[in-house]
């Protein structure tokens with residue numbers, strides 16, 4: 001384990017009868033990190049979060065928080081607090097009493113309690129809202145109250161289970177920015193659960209992409225996007241073009257492959273070992289491809305194809321290019337700038353260009 005891991009999840013399993021919800025997961029989370037668990041419904045995100053909170057016990061493995069093993073520590077003794085999707089605030093209490101709810105067992109003076117609540121109302125940008133009733137609040141405001149109620153207890157870790165899931169898109173995007181800023185301000189470690197890849201990319205320092213109870217890749221947002229390790233991660237995050245390929249040469253930092261539709265091309269090896277003849281897949285993002293009407297000067301990193309159709313989407317356009325030897329057309333995404341050489345009404349022969357650095361080699365692990 002690294003020296004500064006604040007949360008250490010070590011080879012944790014969780015079985016519910018015959019269902020294995022978590023399968024040997026190991027994750028280390030740093031102090032003050034905004035960490036996300038990302039994956040589709042049923043992959044085990046909530047189960048992992050509930051084990052951090054102490055609502056579920058691991059079937060195997062161990063969880064450490066702040067250097068302490070958690071196996072014998074009940075939920076209320078853990079330095080964590082949890083925020084849920086369905087903002088768990090009391091409809092019959094006003095905002096002040098909702099936020100102060102967790103403080104009721106602490107012996108604080110009226111004034112001290114009042115000051116703490118006011119501090120929280122400032123933090124969540126709702127000053128003066130103390131006397132409002134819960135049913136006089138919008139969805140976004142309620143969720144901020146739920147955050148304040150969790151944060152007033154000064155937990156070392158805040159666990160958030162799809163807290164923005166019930167909000168509409170515009171409000172959700174605004175709350176994402178606020179949540180990120182709030183986390184920076186309070187400096188508390190956040191473990192955030194979402195099935196929304198854009199949300200995870202926007203918010204997180206690092207993300208664990210999960211599937212069927214396992215971690216597929218643990219990386220920074222740009223690491224996941226730019227260098228996914230396998231096809232599942234590559235297709236879960238953003239849009240990707242895939243090409244079947246075989247390794248035809250290994251040369252230190254680069255690997256040469258024979259790829260369907262693209263021919264013999266080079267890609268960065270990125271510290272992986274490849275064997276000649278090995279089957280791999282090549283992946284290239286649509287926005288890393290460029291279309292030109294004429295053949296480029298450097299012929300090693302381009303291929304000729306035929307423009308099948310295109311869609312104008314305002315700030316960008318999508319093009320679909322048929323290549324010899326491929327059933328699926330290749331997707332190209334281009335920003336709509338003044339003077340673009342190829343418009344969405346064009347058809348016929350085009351050149352597809354890319355840079356070696358944008359080629360990702362996926363393995364089948």
Ligand SMILES: Nc1ncnc2c1ncn2[C@@H]1O[C@H](COP(=O)(O)OP(=O)(O)O)[C@@H](O)[C@H]1O
Nearest residue numbers: 016019020021040041042043044045046047048
């Ligand atoms: N209390 C439970 N009893 C039985 N199965 C459960 C229980 N909680 C979760 N599961 C199962 O564990 C798996 C992971 O669930 P969950 O952690 O809720 O996924 P997610 O939050 O990623 O949608 C699912 O197959 C789910 O049906």
Ligand SMILES: [Mg+2]
Nearest residue numbers: 045046047161
């Ligand atoms: Mg869940």
